[in-house]
Amino acid sequence: MKHLKQKHNIAAQKRQKTSEVSEVIGDIPDINTDCIFDCRASQQSCNSDLLNESEGEDDRDDSNLLEESFVNMHIQFVENENKKEDEEANAYVNKFMDTDLDPNTPGDEGDMYDDLTQRDQDHLNHNTNEVGYSYNDFLFFDKRTEEEKCFRKGGSRKRVSQNQIYFFQKYQKKRRKPDDGSGGFDGLVHRANIRNREDTSKTTRTLESEQVLLMLKMMLKMSGDDRGDLVQYHNNFMKIYKVDSTSHHDVETRFPSDINDVRTMIMDGAHSIMKNFPVQRVFNIGNHACVSLLETILLAAGHGAKFNFAYDARTGTRNYDGLNGTEAVEDLMKDVIKAMKEENLDDETILKTNIGWIYFWSDSFLRCFIKQKENSVWVLTVTICPPENEKSTGNYTHVLAMGKSGEDHTPVVEHFLREYQELMKGFKCYFGETNEIGRMAVSMLTWNADRPERQGLVDTRKEGHTGKVSNWAVKVSENELPACDKCYNALVRNIIEGTDRSYTCTACFNWTLDQEAANQEIIPVDKDYPTRKENQNDADEPDGRKPGQTLLGPVKLTSEFMMKALNSAYNARRNNAWSKANLEAYLKSCNVKGSRISHIERIAVEDCINGRISEPKEYQPEIWSLLDCFARFRLPDLPMHGLAHGIIPDVMDILHTILSHHKKFTAFVAFANPILHDVASFRLDYVKVKSLPKAAWVGENSMAYMRVFSYLYGMFLSNNPLCTEENETTRETVLNIRCMLNAFQALISVLMSRNPPEIKLIDNHLKLFLSSAHYLHKRYGSLGKIKTKTQNKESTSGVGQGGQQTNTRTKDFINQLNIDNLQIICQEFRDDKLDGVKPLRAFLKKSLSTNCRPSVFN
Amino acid sequence: MKFPYEGMLKAEIQTKLFKVILEGSQTEVEVNPIAPENEPDSQNKKSKSENMCWNRGNWLSFMANIVAQIDYLGALHLLW
Numbered sequence: 001m002k003h004l005k006q007k008h009n010i011a012a013q014k015r016q017k018t019s020e021v022s023e024v025i026g027d028i029p030d031i032n033t034d035c036i037f038d039c040r041a042s043q044q045s046c047n048s049d050l051l052n053e054s055e056g057e058d059d060r061d062d063s064n065l066l067e068e069s070f071v072n073m074h075i076q077f078v079e080n081e082n083k084k085e086d087e088e089a090n091a092y093v094n095k096f097m098d099t100d101l102d103p104n105t106p107g108d109e110g111d112m113y114d115d116l117t118q119r120d121q122d123h124l125n126h127n128t129n130e131v132g133y134s135y136n137d138f139l140f141f142d143k144r145t146e147e148e149k150c151f152r153k154g155g156s157r158k159r160v161s162q163n164q165i166y167f168f169q170k171y172q173k174k175r176r177k178p179d180d181g182s183g184g185f186d187g188l189v190h191r192a193n194i195r196n197r198e199d200t201s202k203t204t205r206t207l208e209s210e211q212v213l214l215m216l217k218m219m220l221k222m223s224g225d226d227r228g229d230l231v232q233y234h235n236n237f238m239k240i241y242k243v244d245s246t247s248h249h250d251v252e253t254r255f256p257s258d259i260n261d262v263r264t265m266i267m268d269g270a271h272s273i274m275k276n277f278p279v280q281r282v283f284n285i286g287n288h289a290c291v292s293l294l295e296t297i298l299l300a301a302g303h304g305a306k307f308n309f310a311y312d313a314r315t316g317t318r319n320y321d322g323l324n325g326t327e328a329v330e331d332l333m334k335d336v337i338k339a340m341k342e343e344n345l346d347d348e349t350i351l352k353t354n355i356g357w358i359y360f361w362s363d364s365f366l367r368c369f370i371k372q373k374e375n376s377v378w379v380l381t382v383t384i385c386p387p388e389n390e391k392s393t394g395n396y397t398h399v400l401a402m403g404k405s406g407e408d409h410t411p412v413v414e415h416f417l418r419e420y421q422e423l424m425k426g427f428k429c430y431f432g433e434t435n436e437i438g439r440m441a442v443s444m445l446t447w448n449a450d451r452p453e454r455q456g457l458v459d460t461r462k463e464g465h466t467g468k469v470s471n472w473a474v475k476v477s478e479n480e481l482p483a484c485d486k487c488y489n490a491l492v493r494n495i496i497e498g499t500d501r502s503y504t505c506t507a508c509f510n511w512t513l514d515q516e517a518a519n520q521e522i523i524p525v526d527k528d529y530p531t532r533k534e535n536q537n538d539a540d541e542p543d544g545r546k547p548g549q550t551l552l553g554p555v556k557l558t559s560e561f562m563m564k565a566l567n568s569a570y571n572a573r574r575n576n577a578w579s580k581a582n583l584e585a586y587l588k589s590c591n592v593k594g595s596r597i598s599h600i601e602r603i604a605v606e607d608c609i610n611g612r613i614s615e616p617k618e619y620q621p622e623i624w625s626l627l628d629c630f631a632r633f634r635l636p637d638l639p640m641h642g643l644a645h646g647i648i649p650d651v652m653d654i655l656h657t658i659l660s661h662h663k664k665f666t667a668f669v670a671f672a673n674p675i676l677h678d679v680a681s682f683r684l685d686y687v688k689v690k691s692l693p694k695a696a697w698v699g700e701n702s703m704a705y706m707r708v709f710s711y712l713y714g715m716f717l718s719n720n721p722l723c724t725e726e727n728e729t730t731r732e733t734v735l736n737i738r739c740m741l742n743a744f745q746a747l748i749s750v751l752m753s754r755n756p757p758e759i760k761l762i763d764n765h766l767k768l769f770l771s772s773a774h775y776l777h778k779r780y781g782s783l784g785k786i787k788t789k790t791q792n793k794e795s796t797s798g799v800g801q802g803g804q805q806t807n808t809r810t811k812d813f814i815n816q817l818n819i820d821n822l823q824i825i826c827q828e829f830r831d832d833k834l835d836g837v838k839p840l841r842a843f844l845k846k847s848l849s850t851n852c853r854p855s856v857f858n
Numbered sequence: 859m860k861f862p863y864e865g866m867l868k869a870e871i872q873t874k875l876f877k878v879i880l881e882g883s884q885t886e887v888e889v890n891p892i893a894p895e896n897e898p899d900s901q902n903k904k905s906k907s908e909n910m911c912w913n914r915g916n917w918l919s920f921m922a923n924i925v926a927q928i929d930y931l932g933a934l935h936l937l938w
Contacts, residue, residue: 326932359937448937451915463915470919478910513922633927637919639934646916654911699938751924756933763925770912770921777911822871 132175133437138168140428141302143281143295163278165200167302167430173203174435181304181432182206185213188273193253195264197271208253215255216266216273227267228259278302286411288378288403293358293419294427296398297384297442304432305396308387311355313438322388323357323445328632332357332443339424340441353426354438356385357445360416361397363453364405376405380412384442410621413457417626420444444627446634450641458629459593459621460557466591470637471630473545473591474513474554475523482774483767484508491771495764511767513554515544521553528585530578540568545590547572552589557630565590566600566620573604574613596621639752644699648706651744652694654773655713658733658780662722669693671720672712679708703752710745713737736776743769781821 142149142161149158166184173183186203189212193204204212219227235257256262266273278299280291301307310324310333311317323329333355340350362380379402386396401412426441447454451470452462461467465475483491487510494501506519514520532548541547542564544555555561569587572578578586580601587597600619607614623629659665669692676689689704690697697705717737723730747765750757912918928934 323932323936326930326936328931446931446937451919468913468915468918469922470915472922476913476918478913482910482912511921633923633931636927636931636937637916637923638937640938642916642920642924643934646914647920650911650914650917751928751934754933754935756928759925759929762928766921766925770917773912774910 133168133171135164135168137437138164138171138430141167141278141298141430143292160198160200162197162276163299166276166278167432169200169203170302170432171430171435174432178435180206182209184278185209188276189253191276192265192269192271192273195269195271197276204253208251211255212253212266212273219262219266224259227262231256231258231262285401285415286403286409287407288401288409288412290401290412290415291399293382293400293416294423296382296400297423297440298427298429300384300396300398301429301440302432305384306387306390306433307354307356307396307440308385309354309356309440310385311353313352313354313440314434314436316351322391324385328445329357331632332445336424336426336441336443339421339443340426343425345426349426349439352439354440356440356442358382358384358420358442359446359448360400360444361448362409362413362457363449378403378405378407378409380409380416382416409456410623414622414626417444417623421626444634446636447629448638449635450638450645454635455593458623458635459596460591461588461593466588469513469554470635471557472513472554473557473589475552477509477522480520480522481509481511483510483771488771488775491764491767495761495768500760511770513556515553515555517553521549521551523552525550525552525589526585528579528581529589530572530582530586533577540571541565542568542590545586547586555590557591559624559628559630562590562592562624562630563616563620565592566596567616570600570604570614570616570619573601574608576608640699643706643748643751644702648702648748649694649697651709651740651773652705654776655737655741656693658722658737662730664720664722667720668713668716671716675708675712676705679704706745706748710741713741733776733780736772736779740769740772740776743772 141163143163144161147153149161151157151159166188169187170181170184173186174181183203186206186209187200189204189209190202191197191199203209215230218230222230234255254261256265263269264272269275280295280299283290283292308319308321308324310319310329312319318324336355337350340353345353360380360382362378364376364378366376380400381397382400383391383397386393390396400416403409403412420443424441424443426439428437429440430437447457449457454460454470455462455467466473468474468476484505484507487505487508490501490503491510493499509517509520529549530547532546542555542561544553544561545565565587569578569583573580573583583601583604584597587600603614603619617625627634629635656665656668659668673691676691679687680689680691687704687707688700689708690701717734721730722734743765747769750762750765756762912921924934931937
């Protein structure tokens with residue numbers, strides 16, 4: 001374990017530089033993840049407006065795009081950047097184009113070491129009678145094809161598996177010295193040093209291999225010229241101390257003396273360390289560079305990872321640490337045991353199998369902030385049951401696949417879903433930590449992703465009406481969903497008094513979606529929603545989405561529901577019972593993605609013409625049949641995306657909108673920043689705040705800001721009136737802000753608590769926050785109202801065009817008014833049936849020109 | 859007498875005001891704005907005007923799922 005991290009770094013470097021990867025994903029010079037995440041946060045902040053304005057039924061994801069006008073303005077800059085970046089990328093790619101770091105690629109050793117090789121490998125086959133494991137026991141590390149194992153095509157003499165020998169030598173040394181896990185690297189250095197990667201007879205002494213490891217670490221961070229300087233620096237010391245003239249028979253390792261030695265021994269040569277360091281094989285799925293999940297786990301375990309198994313077979317105990325203590329892992333263990341039983345494994349073998357969980361993470365990110373469309377990269381990682389205290393170290397997270405974000409990732413996703421299901425049956429594994437070969441089985445706990453990524457994975461709609469709520473098919477009613485006054489009061493009482501007085505309200509949904517509640521079926525169907533046919537068999541369609549319904553309610557998605565919806569839609573369309581519009585309206589109401597609807601439409605029409613019937617697998621996403629991806633929160637809502645990049649910035653926007661409206665935002669920033677700087681100066685790892693205004697914030701910056709949320713806004717509003725001439729309206733606004741802020745801070749506290757309170761309390765806090773936001777919005781007016789593209793164009797075109805500009809200002813003014821004030825305006829002018837348009841217009845103009853709120857509001 | 863715009867969404871009143879003030883149209887306001895709750899047209903209008911600050915994906919997803927998720931999958935800090 002001593003060098004685990006360093007070795008992982010080497011493996012990561014090696015993977016990054018593998019030419020196959022470069023070929024598959026294109027020209028990716030270097031990925032600075034810090035920068036990526038900063039950019040991403042910034043981009044998310046910049047584009048939250050665009051994300052919101054695209055909330056039509058269009059399910060394209062615009063979240064990664066900047067405003068068109070921004071790009072146009074910077075077109076020259078963009079082109080220059082593109083050119084420069086292309087040059088850099090090409091130079092980088094050329095550098096590695098001829099470099100092959102796959103240890104399975106044949107080298108020149110075949111002819112040079114014919115006799116020597118055979119002799120040096122014999123010992124591997126002669127130690128089978130020794131105590132302990134033999135070389136062959138490590139055969140599961142060898143993932144080469146039969147052809148790759150031979151020196152020559154059709155020959156019988158076999159090459160050593162570099163992965164297998166590495167871990168066998170590690171095992172051998174660790175058996176002699178239990179605290180020394182460097183045996184594998186010692187052997188690698190020896191083979192590189194004598195320039196024969198087939199020689200497995202010896203290993204270098206640890207002190208010397210440690211020196212080589214240090215040199216390797218430095219060289220991996222250097223350019224070619226710098227590497228030459230380092231070697232020269234080393235040589236000069238030898239001369240200065242005159243150690244080069246002294247004979248050192250006890251030193252076996254010949255350290256590189258020039259840049260050629262560096263290449264052949266360390267970086268590029270057939271026998272070099274980099275070439276033969278154990279890594280996974282890279283393969284291509286749909287233009288994605290992928291590595292095997294099994295191999296990844298085997299190598300991590302071999303390097304000494306201390307997996308935090310839910311069931312530890314060595315001790316025979318169940319572990320309840322962290323996620324292991326959840327109901328989800330309990331169910332996962334049952335699934336794994338079931339899978340092993342289905343493989344007819346005996347009880348003893350099952351008992352001797354460690355059971356762990358993995359979670360996947362996938363997302364697109366930008367490698368260049370400016371060239372957004374072409375440069376977005378998609379990455380899939382896996383995290384293998386890390387110990388709680390090492391979760392954030394990254395040692396247990398590995399990249400599984402990488403490709404351009406524009407490619408279709410479905411085959412990759414399906415490949416890894418199938419692979420993890422195979423791994424549920426268990427597999428043999430060498431555990432470097434305990435120096436034992438044992439069995440382990442893993443299953444997927446969650447697939448972590450942000451909302452657009454999740455929607456893409458399971459083929460549901462994006463930020464339109466029906467796709468807005470994860471795992472639900474529902475159009476939200478803004479009238480009925482919020483708690484009514486009675487429910488709100490009851491909620492407040494329950495929280496204050498710690499009681500649980502619940503009753504069934506018929507006036508509202510009280511922030512609850514319930515597919516069983518008949519009173520929630522209130523959303524009228526689309527005009528093209530299919531009507532009920534005579535002799536229609538209702539069993540074909542899923543509950544909640546039957547043709548002929550006039551009102552729709554919320555439906556919790558399940559794979560069964562989705563597959564039934566697709567099957568019935570396909571059949572109806574194929575039989576010409578439904579029109580294209582019927583099909584679209586129906587599947588939209590089931591939260592099926594637009595491209596999937598088009599796919600079904602095409603297949604159904606073709607089948608209708610050709611008189612054939614397609615199998616469901618031809619028009620259904622495979623992920624729905626591979627696992628019930630909607631169940632068990634397999635695609636959970638995550639705090640980093642949902643809170644840190646979602647609700648927290650939204651609440652900030654709401655508050656800043658109000659402050660800006662009252663021209664207090666600048667004053668607030670001036671007030672808040674010194675405090676934020678002071679807090680940041682403490683360098684507390686749990687309060688990494690950045691200054692306002694919000695730009696390039698990552699998740700932890702938002703969470704840190706959240707910790708001082710109430711204080712900042714509370715103190716500011718306590719000492720600064722919202723309006724110079726305070727009135728009832730502003731006092732009420734401040735009161736509503738206070739309610740929302742406190743409710744929000746309390747909500748985040750209970751959500752992120754290490755020991756969450758009882759579920760009912762979390763639910764109450766969630767409803768309290770939503771209600772407080774609802775009442776603030778209702779009383780104040782347009783909050784977070786984002787200008788649409790059309791409005792933006794209107795605003796721009798209105799500049800300098802008197803009437804248009806006034807109209808825009810009038811619109812803006814009306815937008816700012818809350819519902820009560822709008823009603824007052826209508827009331828004021830209703831006597832003349834708004835024949836008083838002119839007086840009304842004059843009234844508004846006056847209000848606009850004096851730039852103050854009309855007297856009716858005071 | 860009942861206020862004619864009572865029960866209407868803010869966005870609907872705004873739309874009427876825009877039309878009246880900016881376009882000079884009077885026909886819109888002469889129509890009785892109070893429609894029965896279950897009338898499809900009225901509901902269609904409501905579903906189109908999704909303006910509330912809480913009517914966003916993350917807010918609604920948390921509202922609908924997070925309590926049951928925490929109950930099943932454990933505290934949020936375990937996932938991040």
